[in-house]
Amino acid sequence: MGKKSLAVIGAGMAGIGAARVLADAGFRxxxxxxxxxxxGRCATKRWEGHSVDHGAQYFTMRDAEFAHTVRSACGGDLLEIQAPIVDEVGRELPSAGRFFHAKGNNRLARALAEGLDVRTGVAIEAVENxxxxxxxxxxxxxxxxWPQTAKLAGISSVQNPYAPCLAGLFLYEGGRLGLSATRYAVSDRSGQALAWSACENHKPGRVGEGFTVMIAHASEPFSRARLEDDPACWVEDLRVLVEERWEIPSSAFRAMHPHRWRYARISQKMEIPSLPDGWHFAGDLLGESRVESAWLAGLEAARRILAGA
Ligand SMILES: Cc1cc2nc3c(=O)[nH]c(=O)nc-3n(C[C@H](O)[C@H](O)[C@H](O)COP(=O)(O)OP(=O)(O)OC[C@H]3O[C@@H](n4cnc5c(N)ncnc54)[C@H](O)[C@@H]3O)c2cc1C
Incomplete structure (x- = not known):
């Protein structure tokens, strides 16, 4: 019997996790x-000479198999955020290990994909038979x-279970300005426009000497309301909020960059309808909106495929 073969659409954490298991099991x-x-959403942008994670900010390693795999793949490039995350009134939030890749969180997928046949810059528009x-x-x-998967699989009446997220990157002259000297991030769950803001300087080696780089994620209501607006408008609004929250003088501002995540996080759970013969789906939608959870969903899908092969 010849080798079984698998096409994986998407080189995010779920796709890479599944591909590794099945390649190791002898699949093409x-x-x-x-x-x-x-x-994928575990994304890093090289911007103005700095490396900024504009998708997943950090990853957890609660699952022993994930932790072992990541440690083996990343070695000394696996680092942990040391400075605190606080809530909107400055109370420190409990930390359960927040990890990042020294060179950018997208390097995690790259490290896990070592030796796999990955073809980037290829948008799959149709799959027939x-x-x-x-x-x-x-x-x-x-x-x-899911909405993109459903379209490819020819499934109609598509639900969109994801919420968007509008993100902004902000560059300031001067190292660790304002409150960024003592905290890594502020997580605001009160529903205000600015849901998350963080200082990338707390990831050593990412930001050049003499600069501060901030990243902001808008809340779900703000992101939904402004999704189709001119990015120049909403990124400016986020800039003002970041400077207020972090007590950074606007005179130090040098550059900003907007990024629109259309399918950022799961906002509602859904049952996945049955797919065409031989098709499978995986991704954070099957668990939680977390890097670790997406990888585990990929593993789970790989094991389902193996069981049916
Ligand atoms: C702003 C933001 C902040 C986040 N913060 C955190 C955090 O701090 N910690 C954490 O653990 N998680 C965080 N997450 C969630 C985490 O990033 C995701 O849960 C996880 O990365 C999802 O992985 P995935 O493989 O399921 O999907 P994705 O990463 O979305 O991968 C899907 C891939 O499919 C590709 N693709 C889509 N259509 C096609 C096509 N037609 N042809 C070819 N390729 C295609 C895409 O390019 C993409 O690379 C955050 C997410 C966002 C957006």
């Missing part, structure tokens, strides 16, 4: 991603957010 595995790099481009596969695993 090809991973396709429409982006130039790996990692498990044919992707010129190649035919025994199995298709889509890890693209």
């Amino acid at each position: 595995v090809v991973v396709f991603d429409k982006s130039r790099g790996l990692g 498990r044919r992707v481009g010129e190649e035919e596969f025994d199995f298709i695993l889509s890890t693209a957010p």
